[in-house]
Amino acid sequence: MRYIRPLSIEDAVGELAKAVGPAAILAGGSDLLVRMKGGFIEPELIVDIKAIGGLADITETADGFRIGAAVPCAVLGENKAVRKAWPGVVEAANLIGSKQVQGRCTITGNLCNASPAADSVPALVAAGAKAVVAGPSGKRTIAVESVPTGPGRTSLAKGEIIEAILLDKRPVHAGDAYLRFIPRTEMDIAVVSAGVNLTLDDKGAIKTARVALGAAAPTVLLVEEAGQVLVGSKLDEATLERLAKICSGACRPIDDKRGTIEFRRKVAGVLAQRAAAIAYKRAGGK
């Protein structure tokens, strides 16, 4: 087993590409070390990406924000500009684990761990976030929802690293929100969750909407129909009811130690309603 701390993304990609045995990327380690402890993965190479220039930075660009892959969620939460523009994404990121885990975990890691219950992912998908992927054949930018392909599986090829997550600049009258259901008040994995991202027109009607559900299917679900039903509305009761129905219907959940199919279906709808109401209010809707 080797532990390396490359200083450039090219070196990191090169090492990963030529690795013979299983290799693991280490940023926050809050998933990786747990999997190593449980004997689920025994990497021969651990590539610590935290020393790579720029990966620990949040930068505000003309197009929005670039959040480096090694930015801990606690640091993201302390960034006022991101918090103001994307409160739903930030609150989702800040729900991952405990304060202790917050000091380490990253949204990129959360995405690449490819758990259907990942907290930040539904919010990122609703936000239309993109991932910048560096690999042996150069860089590409992809929608975050195309990263996870199933529980624990991603579309990333050997040698590829996500180096940053991109969030768009916000228009006026925009808001997002994320809610999850957990049995306790902290420390749990989402039983089911919902992220909603809205923009409003000048009259307060919803102009665009994206709704994503977590822990409701093998990967995070972008429920396009749920977004469509919101467009044009001012979130009246009938719309909310339709939203819940669509979200519950879109779920393809399982029975497991965290919840039942019936529970997840029902609560997915409830959370979508509640998240939509918060996002609407944040966007300035009344």
Added chain:
Amino acid sequence: MAGVAVSTTINGDAVEYLCQPDETLLEVLRDRLGLTGAKEGCGTGDCGACSVIVDGRLVCSCLVLGAEAEGRKVETIEGMAHGDQLHPLQQKFIEHAALQCGICTPGFLIAAKDLLAKNPSPTEEEIRFGLAGNLCRCTGYDKIVRAVQDAANVMKGA
């Protein structure tokens, strides 16, 4: 398996050690350096008993590799008191009986120290959510929350 040579700072002292690439900081502290104040309650970041502060960030040392401590500043429970002067949190934990078995206490103290550093006047709710990453099975948390509240008051006055 090649050992990793690490130079780091622990409780203000320069420390060097050699560790395995997959060895956690908790294992290094406990098994190599004899700093057994941080406890392993779960090894998966779910109990907070191994809490330490690395470069000003509260972390579970079971979720940090020993190799990652290179060039960092690590604070553990062993460095919390100043000489024979207990930290106000330590004093208040004893006064309020905020511990029964005491196994979670080092982790709680480190987490509470980090909480008060970032928020010197927390509400009860902020304390409760701020310490939610630390499990205690003995106290029901009541006396822990009171000890932190009292320590916060003392520290503000100081």
Added chain:
Amino acid sequence: MNFDPRFTGRKFSSVGTRPLRPDGIDKVTGRARYGADFNMAGQLVGRILRSPHAHAVIKSIDTSKAEKLAGVKAVITAKDLPDLTDGDAAMYDILDNSMARKKALYDGHAVAAVAAIDARIARQALKLIEVDYEVLPHVTDVDEAAHHHAPLINDQVFTEGLEEKPAKPSNITKRTQFGHGDVHKGFAEADFVIERSFKTEQTHQGYIEPHACVASVNPDGTADLWVCTQGHFVYRQHCAQLLGLEASKLRVTSSEIGGGFGGKTHVWAEPVALALSRKAGRPVKLVMTRDEVFRASGPTSATSIDVRIGAKKDGTITAAEATLRYSCGPYAGSWAEIGAMTAFACYKLENVKTVGFEVLVNRPKTAAYRAPSAPMAAFAVESSIDELAREIGMDAVDFRIKNAAQEGTRASYGPVYGPIGIGPTLEAVKKHPHMKAPLKANQGRGMACGFWFNFGGQTCVDLNIGMDGSVSLAVGTVDVGGSRASLSLVAAEELGIDYSQLKAIVADTSSLGYNDMTDGSRGTFSSSMATISAARNAILILRDRAAQMWDIPVEDVVWEKGHAIAKGEKYGNLSPLSLKDIAAKSGTTGGPIAGHSELVADGAGVSFATHICDIEVDPETGATRVIRYTVVQDAGKAVHPTYVEGQYQGGAAQGIGWALNEEYIYGKDGRLQNAGFLDYRIPVCSDLPMIDTQILEIPNPNHPYGVRGVGETSIVPPLAAIANAVSNAVGVRMTHIPMSPPRILAALDAEREG
């Protein structure tokens, strides 16, 4: 020793105060040493290989590859722990649980172990051990296991306690029955009868410190064991018997214990560590992972309970009946028996009958968990009592007050009560401001009562007086939550000296006579009795030494407020001698001064509590939140009230966790799905409100200070108190614990759909 344990009603100067605990600084600075904090020179790392099957015959184990791995110093299987139990069935079960002999009986059952120079090699070695299993059908549910078609876990088990020995083996090891009167007659007299069935899932004690020990066995048969335990003397007996060692040559030192709650009352991996050390010829440290703690230690019973209670219109209960089925894991136990004893203990009943069935399942061996078996029975009974009160149209508290047991009542488990606290706790609850606190929409208030026995048992204390007048107190009951502070207070009280003059320690097994373990709420009750006795013995010597110093008859010397006083006018010129004065001269008055005590602390009281809680339910998601919580409990005499409060609060919090979210979840394959703190959800800080406490003091007549045990009872009422609160908040009666959000939401939906 002539020791009079009767309550004297004395006035206290130290007992009842709240000084700082003697082990506080060690525990806030990280210096206190727990099970895993100790190391020996040349120590190896021990690891255990565990069965991945719920039920399987172990056809063969090939350890040869593991033995050849460089760095491996010993590999053991059941062969290395031969059966020395000599017909002692309970010890055989402990042995088989430590290392499976013929069959693996649950997911996580130990089948082999290694000792290696480091953890990585030990882990690798486990992978090289080849176990050939023949997988058998399994059963994990208590009701399914009790069914006659269920896979048999042990074909030698024929239900005990039946009129005739059954013809066929069964998973039901024992039937027990308690009660008196005639329940048929009682139900015939009832105007209202409530009949309900309940289920509770299996929970774990959830101590934060995993089991850990360091074992060192020498070729001459002497050995040392450093271990976190609730009873190091008991561990010594167990290990000596299982390893064939002489008890007095095995020194067991109890480390600081990071929680036990009943889960550290018998050995698990300790015999394995000793056997590894014996084979390797080196010390072995064995620390369980959290996963192992959940899969292979601890848990309480899962239960299924039927309750029937009848009452007249005026609120008098005429009959009460319960059938209780408790899982024991794969070994016989007496868990339903305790449930059957405690179920109706709070009430004055003319006609009562309880029947318990002990049921084997392919789950870990059931261990005691704080007032073991009582919370589940109380959940069933106290939920039904609330329903009955509602049917009759009586207030829940008044209904209980009307039927509460009192001094002279025949307990449902048999004997007649002495002075007890159930009535006073109910009266205190009735008057408590909590009962008047406003409730909002979707919030409800519930209350419930709980009962638990207290234990006494064998106990030793040594009290040594230093030449400078300081006093050391060596006790043999492990300090699980501040007992060194309370026992120091008791010694200070008896000697009449200041608390700060004392230091209490927990002595190892070679330094003190045998002690039963810290269980059954006995730590402070028993060791305080022995401490009082030891102090009184020391005072006899102190008086004698003072008499020598004064050259007067010892009969003329009395002990008052920490001083020897010469009694009688003729001694008017003799100023009192302090303990310190006498100690300073001890070298020339007969040598060291000490007081010893070896006794059986019998006559423990019984303990009652009543809890109130307010719960808010989110009717759309089934989520619950505890808004307010109050514990009222009888302590007999609170020696250190702060730590008594701590016991009340801690028990309540564990009960809340059990009521709402904690449960063992097994898959269809019989494997445990949630062996970690992530998905075995114990309450976190933000889940709970402040937990208000009220200590009542109804003295135990059989303790000099009136002390009763306080450790366990507080876990008994919460399950029912919360179920009653949920019922009052949203109108659904939850009969399945934990009341997790999916269960509550399903119940609400069923109610809404009519």
Added chain:
Amino acid sequence: MVEVTLWGSLSTVAGGKAKHDIEAKDIRELFRKLAEQYPGIEPWIDRGIAVAIDGTIYRDTWSKELPEDAEIFLLPRLAGG
């Protein structure tokens, strides 16, 4: 002579009778005489039986005297947490 009451299950190995009159001065003698009369009780005594004398439970003090008019009740010896 004292009157002793056995709990339900124990009475199944004592001729199905819950109440027994026994000439015994202390707990030790009581156990001995019960075992003489009902050999099936012996394993139960080995496993542990507690004796409630006027409501006070004795688990280990076999020298405890049994007053003539006392209420004596046998109980299983329990496990605690």
